[in-house]
Amino acid sequence: MSSFSMLLAGLGNPGPKYAATRHNFGFLLVDALREKLEGRASAGLAPVSAAKGKGDMWQARPVANKPAWLLLKPMTFMNLSGDAVAPVLRFYKMQPDQLLVIHDELDLPLGRMKMKFGGGNAGHNGLKSIAERLGTNDFHRLRLGVGRPLVGETADYVLSPFTAEELPTVSKILDAALKALVTFARFGSERATEQVNSFRIAS
Template identity: 40%
Template sequence: MKLICGLGNPGREYEKHRHNIGFMVVDALLSRARAQLNQEKFAAKVGQGTLAGERILFLEPQTFMNLSGRSVGEAARFYKIPVEDVLVVHDELDLPLGRLQLKAGGGSGGHNGLKSIVSSLGAENFIRLRFGIGKPEGPNARERVSGYVLSGFDDAERRQLEELIGRSVDMAESWVRDGVATTMNRFNRKA
C-alpha cells in the first residue's frame, strides 16, 4: 500500500485557494481510482482505492496546513507505510504556475505543511509532487505571501488548472506504477 496525501486547509472558504491545490489533485485522483474519501480518521478525510494495480490510501488532512504532519504520520504508522511510499501533493511558490515537479526528499523550503510532515515522519525522504503556483513579485512581496497562497486563481489561471491537475494525476499514477526515477525523467523536463 502507498499513501497519497494532498495538502490544503479544510472548509468551504478555502477550497478554491492556491494553498489547496493538493486537495484538488487528490480529488481528481479519487475519480481515476474509483475511490471516495468516505472515512474520518487520523484527523483527516481518508479513502482507499487502486491506481496502477496498487492499493492506495488517499488522505486530506483536516488539521489546517501547518499541522498536516499529524495526519500523515498517524496514517503511515497505522498502515506501516514506509516513508518512501508516501507522496505529498502541495502548492509550490518557487515554481511558476504551469510547472510541476516530482521530487524525492529534500527540505521544507519554508512550507509549513512540509515542515510538519518532516517532523511527524522523522524523515525527509517522502516523495513530493510540487505544483507551481508562482509567487508575488515587486515591493513587499515577502509580506504578501500569506495573502497570496490564501487567494483564488484568476480567470486565466483557472483556464490552465484543469490541464495541470490532469498532468498531476498522470504523474502520481506514473509514480505508483513506474517509481520515482522514471516519473521524474518523464515529467520533470516538461514545462
C-alpha cells in the first residue's frame, strides 16, 4: 500500500515558451499549491524523484493531519503526459482512482471549472495519453475552463498566453481551485466536486 493518498498531476508543456499559456493551466495550479504550502512545516513539502525521471515531483500534505500527496508536473509535453503519470502510479502502488489530473478545458468558459470522475477525454490529448497508458478513464479530473477561440485555430489558442485582461480571472480561479484541493484532501472528492461545480466568479 502506498504511503501517499493521491497523485495530483497538473498538465502542461515544459519550458519558458509555454509557461503562461492556457494549455499550462495545470502547471499553474501545481505551482500555486506549492507556493501556498512552502514554509509551512506541517506541509512537509519536499522534492521527490519522479519514476523514470519524466516529471518534476514533490511530496506535500495539503492538510496537516491527513496523508501526504504527490504533486507532479509531467515534463514529457502534453501529448505524452501518460508516459510520466503511469510510471509514478505503478512505482508507488497507487490505483487510478487515486489520481487527480488538472487540465485546461475548452468546453468551459474562463471563470468556470468542473470536477468529475471518469468519462471521456473530449479531444484533450493529455487526458487521452493518460487513459491509454493506464488502460482506464476512471480517474479524477479538475477541468479549468479556458473557453474556445472566437477566430483562429484551437491549437494556436491553447498555446498562446492568457491576455492581460484575463489574468485577474485566472488568479481568482487558481485561488478557488486551491481551496477545492484542500477540501478534497480533508473531506474527499464528493465535497470538493460540489464546491468546484457550484463556483461562479461574481460579475
